[in-house]
Amino acid sequence: MRFRRPEWTVGNRLELLENGEAYFPAVFSAVEAAQREVLIETFILFEDKVGLALRDVLVAAARRGVEVHMTVDGFGSPTLSQDFVGSLTDAGVRLHVFDPPPKLSRRLKPFRRLHRKIVVVDGSTGFIGGINFSADHLLDFGPEAKQDYAVRIHGPIVAQLRRATRKLMAPVLPKRRWWPHRSGTDAADNAFPVPPVAGTAKSMVVTRDNHRHRDDIERMYRLALHAAQHEVIIANAYFFPGYRLLKSMQRAAQRGVAVHLILQGQPDIPAARWAAHMVYDLLMRSGVHIHEYCERPMHGKVALVDDVWATVGSSNLDPLSLSLNLEANLIIQDADFNTALRNKLTPLMRDACVKLELSQTAANRWWWRLGVGALVFHVMRHFPRWLARLPAGQQAILPAADTPVVVSATEHPAAEAWQWQRGIQRLRRESAD
Structure with a gap:
């Protein structure tokens, strides 16, 4: 084909x-x-x-x-x-x-x-x-x-x-x-x-593979974050984004966009929560709001930006999905769909999540946070290039x-x-x- x-x-x-x-x-x-x-x-x-x-x-x-x-x-x-x-x-x-x-x-x-x-x-x-x-x-x-x-x-x-x-x-x-x-x-x-x-x-x-479409899904997220004017809501199961996507979230929050992340509070893979906590400090210091969903394991992979962009699919924002797995997302421009998705995610944030404060992040609880934070930062910066070297x-x-x-x-x-x-x-x- x-x-x-x-x-x-x-x-x-x-x-x-x-x-x-x-x-x-x-x-x-x-x-x-x-x-x-x-x-x-x-x-x-x-x-x-x-x-x-x-x-x-x-x-x-x-x-x-x-x-x-x-x-x-x-x-x-x-x-x-x-x-x-x-x-x-x-x-x-x-x-x-x-x-x-x-x-x-x-x-x-x-x-x-x-x-x-x-x-x-x-x-x-x-x-x-x-x-x-x-x-x-x-x-x-x-x-x-x-x-x-x-x-x-x-x-x-x-x-x-x-x-x-x-x-x-x-x-x-x-x-x-x-x-x-x-x-x-x-x-x-x-x-x-x-x-x-x-x-x-x-x-x-939009699909992600290991040949012609290695970063298509991540690029769509970054373009949407760059264009955001008022609001971003991302609900994702496994969260450990690469350096470029992390910076896009920080920059959106720094220019006044309300960036909300709905992430796992009760993950089915405990290590996923630990990995996510390693980037919470960086995001929250830039003004990103982090909500941990605590009713059940969060398995969603959805996002919306203002009333003009949304995505639903299989791709998490972690190394496996962004750099290794075969994934598929639908990218959407439709105000009615964004309203429907927002009407699902807003009550989730309000009634079933715990909004974290900066003092609650793992980086602020552990005495060795500075060393771990520096290590995680550099891993995020380079992991897409490292993973791309695995046999494909x-x-x-x-x-x-x-x-x-x-x-x-x-x-x-x-x-x-x-x-x-x-x-x-x-x-x-x-x-x-």
């Missing part, structure tokens, strides 16, 4: 979806209505009640003749049972695994992962955001349920989302006949017409049945046992109820 630069597309209708309660029914409904094609990318797919529900709607779609492709990450979805995979493939679902690790070293390959979360149905309905197919995105999961967001899309921008998804899946998609009059374009790319105008939102799909060869996408990701339910390695024990215990409780 030809290289395409991100481009603005007008005439879209966007709907903000909060948490699994809104996202999963919307996706399942779209798949149930599919007639020709379903494309899915996800970092995590678990065999809990969400994964099983997804399997059921995909199997039903495939059996009525819909072409269904789903790609999961080999690290994020480390173990899928033979029965689960078999039920999908027997129905005709094509399940692929991105960069499956060797069985004995699956925990030693966390870099350059497929972290995108995308769904495209019949080339006319799209979804993008930060929500995986797992039950921990539902509120009834309990205190560890994640707070997150996604967008349902109608309009011409869905064609961009479909192209991005098919480009990733190209190695495992069925080979099509190449017709001379298409000038080197895969006929499948033109199988669906560009969707008609559905609304007024202007948007673009073409990662494989393979049929799930040909990878060590597929194991029987009794063969899960000890490193993943806690995930499965938690899921099995929960399913047993639900069955008993």
